[in-house]
Amino acid sequence: MIELRRIIAVVLLFLGVGVGLHLLMIPLRNMDQPADIKAMTLACGLALAVLGITGGYLVARVPKERIQGMAEHLENMVRRETMGLVLADGQADALGRLGRAVNRYMTFVKDEIEQTLLTSKERQIQIKVLEAERRHIESVIHAISDGVIVTGAFGDLLLANEAAERIFGFRHETSVRRPIEEVIADKGFLALLQEMRETGLFTPHRTLEWVQGGGGGARTWRVVLNTVTEGKKRERISGAVAVLHEVTKEKEIAKMKSDFVSNVSHELKTPLASIKAYVEMLTDGDIKDPAQCRECFQTIASETDRMNRLIENILNLSRLESGLVPLNKTDLAVTEILRDVGEVMTPQAAQKNILLETDLAPVFFRVHGDRDMLYQAVLNVVSNAVKYTPQGGKVRVSTYLSDGSVVVEVADSGYGIPEEELQRVFEKFYRSRHTGETVPGTGLGLALVKHVTEVVHGGRVDVESQVGRGSIFRLSLPAVR
Amino acid sequence: MPRKVLVADDEAPIANVVAMKLRGAGLEVVVALDGQEAYERALAERPDFIVTDLQMPGMSGLELCARLAAELPGGVPTILLTAKGFELDAPALAGLPIRRVMTKPFSPRELLAAVQEFLIAD
Numbered sequence: 047m048i049e050l051r052r053i054i055a056v057v058l059l060f061l062g063v064g065v066g067l068h069l070l071m072i073p074l075r076n077m078d079q080p081a082d083i084k085a086m087t088l089a090c091g092l093a094l095a096v097l098g099i100t101g102g103y104l105v106a107r108v109p110k111e112r113i114q115g116m117a118e119h120l121e122n123m124v125r126r127e128t129m130g131l132v133l134a135d136g137q138a139d140a141l142g143r144l145g146r147a148v149n150r151y152m153t154f155v156k157d158e159i160e161q162t163l164l165t166s167k168e169r170q171i172q173i174k175v176l177e178a179e180r181r182h183i184e185s186v187i188h189a190i191s192d193g194v195i196v197t198g199a200f201g202d203l204l205l206a207n208e209a210a211e212r213i214f215g216f217r218h219e220t221s222v223r224r225p226i227e228e229v230i231a232d233k234g235f236l237a238l239l240q241e242m243r244e245t246g247l248f249t250p251h252r253t254l255e256w257v258q259g260g261g262g263g264a265r266t267w268r269v270v271l272n273t274v275t276e277g278k279k280r281e282r283i284s285g286a287v288a289v290l291h292e293v294t295k296e297k298e299i300a301k302m303k304s305d306f307v308s309n310v311s312h313e314l315k316t317p318l319a320s321i322k323a324y325v326e327m328l329t330d331g332d333i334k335d336p337a338q339c340r341e342c343f344q345t346i347a348s349e350t351d352r353m354n355r356l357i358e359n360i361l362n363l364s365r366l367e368s369g370l371v372p373l374n375k376t377d378l379a380v381t382e383i384l385r386d387v388g389e390v391m392t393p394q395a396a397q398k399n400i401l402l403e404t405d406l407a408p409v410f411f412r413v414h415g416d417r418d419m420l421y422q423a424v425l426n427v428v429s430n431a432v433k434y435t436p437q438g439g440k441v442r443v444s445t446y447l448s449d450g451s452v453v454v455e456v457a458d459s460g461y462g463i464p465e466e467e468l469q470r471v472f473e474k475f476y477r478s479r480h481t482g483e484t485v486p487g488t489g490l491g492l493a494l495v496k497h498v499t500e501v502v503h504g505g506r507v508d509v510e511s512q513v514g515r516g517s518i519f520r521l522s523l524p525a526v527r
Numbered sequence: 528m529p530r531k532v533l534v535a536d537d538e539a540p541i542a543n544v545v546a547m548k549l550r551g552a553g554l555e556v557v558v559a560l561d562g563q564e565a566y567e568r569a570l571a572e573r574p575d576f577i578v579t580d581l582q583m584p585g586m587s588g589l590e591l592c593a594r595l596a597a598e599l600p601g602g603v604p605t606i607l608l609t610a611k612g613f614e615l616d617a618p619a620l621a622g623l624p625i626r627r628v629m630t631k632p633f634s635p636r637e638l639l640a641a642v643q644e645f646l647i648a649d
Binding site: 308311312315316318319320321322323324326327330332333338345349397398433434436437461 | 537538539540541543544545547548551560561563564582584585608610611630631632633634635636
């Protein structure tokens with residue numbers, strides 16, 4: 047195309063100059079021509095020559111204005127920080143071609159930039175998703191009720207959750223990246239972590255028990271330790287993860303249960319020992335006096351009852367808790383129950399020279415309840431009072447009306463219960479630390495009393511006590527009007 | 528002069544049956560129904576031998592034995608009765624004049640035999 051334009055320009059140039067010069071030559075050669083025609087021809091020749099030069103130049107030249115227009119257009123786009131196409135005239139010359147090439151390139155660049163922007167947006171979304179996931183995982187770790195502590199290769203704290211903060215009493219924000227020895231004070235626990243770092247390659251997983259603190263406030267934790275290793279053959283320890291789960295309560299319950307078995311067997315063996323001894327005495331003929339004989343048989347009978355009561359207690363509590371016991375509720379007089387309990391307990395109290403006073407109300411307060419269960423509950427409280435009162439002491443059973451409830455009150459002059467144990471004496475299997483080592487029992491009696499009074503009859507059990515002075519147990523049952 | 532035995536058990540039927548068996552064999556018997564009483568009576572009566580329950584309110588049989596050993600030279604030879612299902616650990620008994628630990632239920636016949644054997648030996 048450009049070549050054609052050049053050829054046309056050259057042709058126009060030569061044509062214009064050639065014809066013009068030829069016309070110029072005519073007046074010079076034909077001197078006889080009139081002067082005005084000579085002048086006209088001369089002017090036409092000059093004009094043609096000028097026209098040829100100008101036409102050729104015009105056709106062949108690259109117009110300056112188009113280049114300037116393009117430049118301004120580009121500068122404007124830079125100034126406005128926009129992207130667009132340059133003004134490309136459809137001309138076939140170099141500038142036209144350049145303009146179109148620039149536009150194609152611009153389109154390519156624009157596509158590239160758009161693609162890059164798109165990719166960058168995708169990346170940003172991915173980063174946001176990852177960030178959200180990271181925060182989610184962190185809040186999951188924080189929400190775990192077990193303590194989680196992660197240390198790095200040099201024993202520095204990498205991560206700890208809120209539970210761990212509470213266990214060791216530190217703040218995660220101010221402790222992260224610090225040596226674990228500066229964060230955790232407990233030497234025993236630090237030794238566990240240290241050992242893990244040293245021997246973790248051979249034993250990467252370990253579960254052990256760690257006791258925090260001592261005395262009454264001691265807490266037992268099951269610690270699961272795992273080593274984090276790196277390298278092709280996992281030959282380097284890059285950190286350790288410790289997860290702490292509190293097992294204080296479980297340990298206590300396990301101990302209570304094992305104590306319970308031992309206590310129950312003790313409780314069963316004690317009356318059994320009496321029975322066996324008296325039977326042997328009788329069969330060996332050691333007892334010849336008929337009155338003494340009768341006493342022996344009575345002891346055997348009452349000790350048999352005692353064993354039976356214990357077994358009933360165990361069975362009833364387990365049945366009550368599983369909801370298997372059929373209830374037989376009627377309107378009944380509490381006074382009658384107290385009288386029956388008094389009859390059973392008076393001989394036992396007399397053996398320890400304890401005065402058992404039953405101060406029965408003149409009116410028969412009535413409650414709606416299961417007679418056998420209430421009998422057993424009251425019997426348990428009175429029998430406890432006798433058991434925990436030293437020789438020569440006093441146990442007083444009374445009943446009165448208070449706030450629409452019939453209250454059965456059992457007061458003793460016994461050993462008393464320390465304040466810190468008062469709320470625990472109703473727990474199943476709980477034995478008083480105060481006297482539990484020396485006084486036999488199963489830890490079931492008061493648990494049954496509480497269950498029967500509160501769950502079965504909608505009443506309430508209270509206790510107040512003074513060590514060395516005695517205890518008062520009150521069973522409040524809704525009165526029948 | 529009959530030899531004197533102190534019988535201590537917070538279970539009155541047990542204390543009574545042991546007392547009956549030992550009295551039947553001609554021994555003089557003092558009965559106590561808890562650890563504190565046993566301690567006081569032992570100091571007052573100076574028995575030759577003690578048969579005591581392990582678990583008693585206030586003062587256990589072991590404590591009774593230890594306190595008497597601290598009070599009286601050599602202490603008082605003792606048979607310990609216990610309804611605990613397991614053996615007492617040796618360190619608890621070390622240094623105490625405990626001649627035998629018998630588990631409940633026990634045979635009064637065997638108990639008497641043991642008491643007589645130790646009384647002769649001592």
